[in-house]
Amino acid sequence: MPELPEVETVCRGLRGLVQDHKLVEVVVRRRDLRVPIPNDFELRLTGRTVLRLERRAKYILGFLDSEDVLIAHLGMSGRLFGYRPDDPKRPTAAEKHDHVWLHTDRGTLVCYNDPRRFGLMTLVSVALLHEHPLLKALGIEPLSDALTPQFVRNALRTRHVPIKVALLDQSIIVGIGNIYASEILHRAHIAPQRPASGLRSEELKALCTSIPAILRKAINAGGSTLRDYVQADGELGGFQNLFAVYDREGQPCRQRGCRGTIARTVQAARATYFCASCQR
Numbered sequence: 207m208p209e210l211p212e213v214e215t216v217c218r219g220l221r222g223l224v225q226d227h228k229l230v231e232v233v234v235r236r237r238d239l240r241v242p243i244p245n246d247f248e249l250r251l252t253g254r255t256v257l258r259l260e261r262r263a264k265y266i267l268g269f270l271d272s273e274d275v276l277i278a279h280l281g282m283s284g285r286l287f288g289y290r291p292d293d294p295k296r297p298t299a300a301e302k303h304d305h306v307w308l309h310t311d312r313g314t315l316v317c318y319n320d321p322r323r324f325g326l327m328t329l330v331s332v333a334l335l336h337e338h339p340l341l342k343a344l345g346i347e348p349l350s351d352a353l354t355p356q357f358v359r360n361a362l363r364t365r366h367v368p369i370k371v372a373l374l375d376q377s378i379i380v381g382i383g384n385i386y387a388s389e390i391l392h393r394a395h396i397a398p399q400r401p402a403s404g405l406r407s408e409e410l411k412a413l414c415t416s417i418p419a420i421l422r423k424a425i426n427a428g429g430s431t432l433r434d435y436v437q438a439d440g441e442l443g444g445f446q447n448l449f450a451v452y453d454r455e456g457q458p459c460r461q462r463g464c465r466g467t468i469a470r471t472v473q474a475a476r477a478t479y480f481c482a483s484c485q486r
Contacts, residue, residue: 207280207383208264208284208429209381209382209385209429209430210261210381210382210386211386211427211429211430211443212429212430212435212443213264213265213266213280213381214429215425215428215437215438216266216280217260217261217266219288219437219438219439220259220266220288220316221258223288223289223316223438224259224268224288224314225257225258225259226255226256226257227255227256227310227312228253228254228256228310228311229252229255229308229309230252230253230309230310230311231252231307232252232307232309233248233300233309234247234248234305234306235300235304235306235307236323237305239325239326239327240279240323240324240325240326241326241328243306243328244329247327247329250272250329251270251276251308254270254271254272254274255270255271256268256269256270256276256310257269257271262347263344263347263380263381264279264280264380264381264383265277265278265279265340265341266278266279267335269332273331273332274330274331274332275330275331275332275335276327277326277327277328277329277330277338277341278325278327279325279326279340280320280325280435281320281322281323281324281325281326282324282325283320283321283324283433283434284318284319284320284324284325284434285318285319285320285434285435286316286317286318286319286438287316287317287319287436287438287440288315288316288438288439289314289316289317290314291312296315297315297317301319303321304318304319305318305320305323306327321434343376343377344376344377344380345361345375345377345380346378346379347379347380347381348379348380348382348417348418348421349418349421349422353379353414353417354414355407355410355411355413358405358410358413358414359405362378362402363403364403365401365402365403366402367402368399368473369391369398369399369401369413370387370388370391370398370478371473371474373387373390373391374387374474379417382417384476384477384478385430386420386421386424387478388451388479388480389420389449389450389452390413390416390417390420391413391480391485392450392451392480392481393412393416393419393420393450394412394413395484395485395486397480397482397485397486398478398485399471423448424443424445427443427445427447428441428443428444428445429443429445430443430449431443431444432446432453451468452479453479454468454479455468455469459481464481464484465483466482466484467483468481469481469482
């Protein structure tokens with residue numbers, strides 16, 4: 207599933223294609239996604255201007271001049287492609303798994319493609335946005351000033367699960383998935399099996415430094431392409447070429463001065479990669 211860097215990369219790629227543009231035609235080819243597309247979706251979108259695009263956790267939010275907000279989530283295999291009028295890759299007909307097409311008054315086109323249909327597109331009033339079931343229980347943004355050692359200390363005080371599992375909890379810190387949790391803990395020199403409630407002050411500081419550092423590095427690389435994810439222009443992400451631990455079982459640790467080897471274990475049914483030599 208795309209994590210924060212992938213969603214942020216797609217959001218940035220789409221801004222120049224739809225922000226301040228009016229939606230002049232909305233075509234829905236299939237409604238039965240994980241959350242069914244509302245029956246009035248086309249009516250509420252057509253003729254509306256997209257004031258701005260933002261990311262919240264792993265969701266893309268399109269704020270409209272009607273005071274509605276378009277919520278989009280890529281799910282496991284969803285992709286959002288953006289095309290300019292003169293783009294040679296611009297499709298002339300829908301592909302098999304193109305479920306939604308958005309046409310703007312400037313000739314740009316956004317296609318939502320999702321073979322597994324685990325993603326979603328829905329609408330909500332801006333006044334009710336923060337109380338929407340998809341968003342109301344979300345934690346803090348990891349790239350915001352809210353991420354402090356004190357916040358993490360308080361949030362993890364009663365969490366006796368492994369720290370890797372706690373990082374995946376979207377009610378604490380949003381956007382961190384399996385790939386980046388492993389990378390973050392390696393950079394912070396924290397073993398993924400450590401109880402979340404037992405981190406020392408210096409480890410909390412290292413964690414709060416590593417989280418934004420890894421996420422920003424991944425965003426700058428265009429995210430990680432392992433299976434389905436691509437950027438809004440169809441290009442692959444590049445952060446998978448910079449992995450320090452993820453999917454590198456049996457290979458040498460890339461930490462300077464470390465002679466350890468990357469190991470793999472399973473936590474909460476997810477693969478975890480780490481170096482036992484430099485992560486304690």
